[in-house]
Amino acid sequence: MQKGAVWLTRGKSTQRLRRASKKLLIGQTLHLYYDAHVLAQTDFSAYLIADENDYSVWYKPSGMLSQGSKFGDHSAIYRWAETHLLPQRNAFLVHRLDRATSGLILIAHSKKAATALSNLFKERDIEKYYTALVHGIPLLPKNPAQTIEAPLDGKKAITRILSIAPASEMAATKNADRTLDIKKISQLDIQLLTGRKHQIRQHLSGIGHPIVGDRLYGKGQEDNVDLCLKAYKIIFISPFDQQKKHYELNDLSFLSE
Numbered sequence: 001m002q003k004g005a006v007w008l009t010r011g012k013s014t015q016r017l018r019r020a021s022k023k024l025l026i027g028q029t030l031h032l033y034y035d036a037h038v039l040a041q042t043d044f045s046a047y048l049i050a051d052e053n054d055y056s057v058w059y060k061p062s063g064m065l066s067q068g069s070k071f072g073d074h075s076a077i078y079r080w081a082e083t084h085l086l087p088q089r090n091a092f093l094v095h096r097l098d099r100a101t102s103g104l105i106l107i108a109h110s111k112k113a114a115t116a117l118s119n120l121f122k123e124r125d126i127e128k129y130y131t132a133l134v135h136g137i138p139l140l141p142k143n144p145a146q147t148i149e150a151p152l153d154g155k156k157a158i159t160r161i162l163s164i165a166p167a168s169e170m171a172a173t174k175n176a177d178r179t180l181d182i183k184k185i186s187q188l189d190i191q192l193l194t195g196r197k198h199q200i201r202q203h204l205s206g207i208g209h210p211i212v213g214d215r216l217y218g219k220g221q222e223d224n225v226d227l228c229l230k231a232y233k234i235i236f237i238s239p240f241d242q243q244k245k246h247y248e249l250n251d252l253s254f255l256s257e
Contacts, residue, residue, distance in 0.1 A: 001017060001018055001019070001020060002018065002074065003039055003072045003073070003074040004016050004068055004072045004073035004074055004079065005032065005033045005034065005035075005038075005039065005070075005071055005072045006018075006030070006031065006032055006033075007030075007031040007033070007070065008024075008028060008030055008031070009028060009030075010025075010028050014031070016073075017030070031070075033070050033071045033072070034071070035071040035072070038069070038071040038072045039072055041072070041074070041075040042075065043074060043075055043080075044061050044063055044064035044075060044080070045061065046058045046059060046060055046061065046064060046077055046080045046081070046084075047059040048084075048085070049104065049247055049249075050247060051085065052238075052240070052245075053109070054108070054109060054110065054113040054116075054240045055094075055106055055107060055108045055113055055117060055240075056085060056106075056107050056109065057104060057105070057106055057107075057234070057247050058077060058080075058081060058105050058106075058107060059102070059103065059104060059105075060097055060101075060102060060103060060104075060105045062099075062100055062102040062226045062227060063099060063100070063226075064076070064077055064080075064099070065077065065099055066078075066093060066096040066097050066098075066099070066105065067093055067096060076093075077093075077105055077107065078091040078092065078093045078107055079091070081107045085109075089109040089110075090109060090110065091107050091108070091109060092107070092108040092109070092110070092111065092113070092114035093107065093108075093114075094106055094107070094108050094114050094117040094118045095117075095118075095121050095195065097231055098198060098201070098227075098229075100213075100214075100215075100226065100227035100229070101227060101229045101230070102229075102230050103229075103230045103231025103249065104231050104232065104233070104234050104247055104248075104249065105231070106234070116239040116240070117239070119239075120236055120239065121195065124193065125236060125237070126234060126236040127191065127233075127234065127235040127236065128191065128192040128195075128231065128233075128234060129162075129189070129190065129191055129192070129231070129232055129233035129234075129235075130189075130190040130192060130200060130229060130230060130231050130232065131187065131188065131189055131190065131229075131230050131232050132187070132188045132190060132200065132204065132211050132212075132228055132229045132230070133167055133185055133186070133187055133188075133211065133212040133213075133228035134185065134186050134187075134188055134204055134209040134210065134211055134212060135184065135185060135209055135210055135211075135212060135218065135219070136184060136185075136186065136208065136209045137164070137184075137186050138161065138186060138188070138207065138209050146160070146161040147159070147160045147161075148160075148161070148203040148204075148206070148207060150202075150203060150206055152196040152197070152198075152199060152202055152203075153196065153197070155194075155196060156194060157194050157199050157202075157203065158193035159190060159191075159192060159194075159199060159200055159203040159204075160190065160191040160192075160193060161188055161189070161190055162188075162189040162190065163188070163189040164186050164187070164188055164189075165186065165187050165189075166182070166186065166187070167182050167185040167186060167187045168182070168187070180212065180223065180225070185212060186209070188204075198216070198217070200229060201214055201216065201217045201218075201227075201229070202217055204217075205217035205218055211227060211228055211229050212225060212227075212228040213225040213226050213227040213228050214227055214229075215227075230249070232248060232249040233246075233247065233248040234246075234247045234248075235247075
């Protein structure tokens with residue numbers, strides 16, 4: 001129950017059942033899902049960046065899920081927020097980061113707040129910035145910003161590379177046991193203008209510069225490192241107080257997590 005693998009159907013509504021003291025009534029259906037691998041998943045430690053009452057901003061480490069499944073949600077970021085934030089509140093996911101991606105993520109604390117924040121993402125009113133280590137040295141045109149507009153799954157997808165710099169030795173070797181040649185790695189500052197699945201990973205791989213540690217679209221098995229992609233900055237006008245919000249990670253190094 002505490003790991004989110006028990007569900008209760010009451011009429012047309014099916015929800016997770018957390019409390020063993022819940023009284024069951026005739027006609028209700030209890031669902032028990034069992035997956036040893038999911039239940040054995042390690043709890044990751046997320047870090048609170050800001051508590052804004054209607055929502056909170058967290059740092060999600062690499063390996064932590066954004067969303068759970070019917071087999072459990074104890075290792076998902078929204079469940080972590082639900083059980084660790086004080087005062088305790090409900091938590092609703094409004095956007096996602098890949099499991100292997102680390103960085104900033106917003107969690108809403110009411111259905112009304114979730115709708116308001118989801119609309120910001122839907123209307124592209126949230127500025128999202130990432131930093132990544134990639135193989136090779138992408139060549140920029142005279143315009144310092146390079147935009148990749150290759151459609152993904154038949155849908156519009158836009159990724160903008162804002163800057164390219166040589167990878168620092170610290171960034172390239174902290175979790176790589178010094179197996180990477182930093183002369184062949186670049187550090188990119190990226191703005192994500194749409195939110196397709198694995199968009200940055202697919203776009204960078206598509207131009208011949210996959211992200212270091214990407215086992216799906218690159219050569220992560222050879223790199224021997226975690227995915228070097230971090231969501232480091234979010235900027236938007238809050239729908240709750242109409243103030244400009246700017247959340248940013250100061251430490252952009254790729255440390256083992």
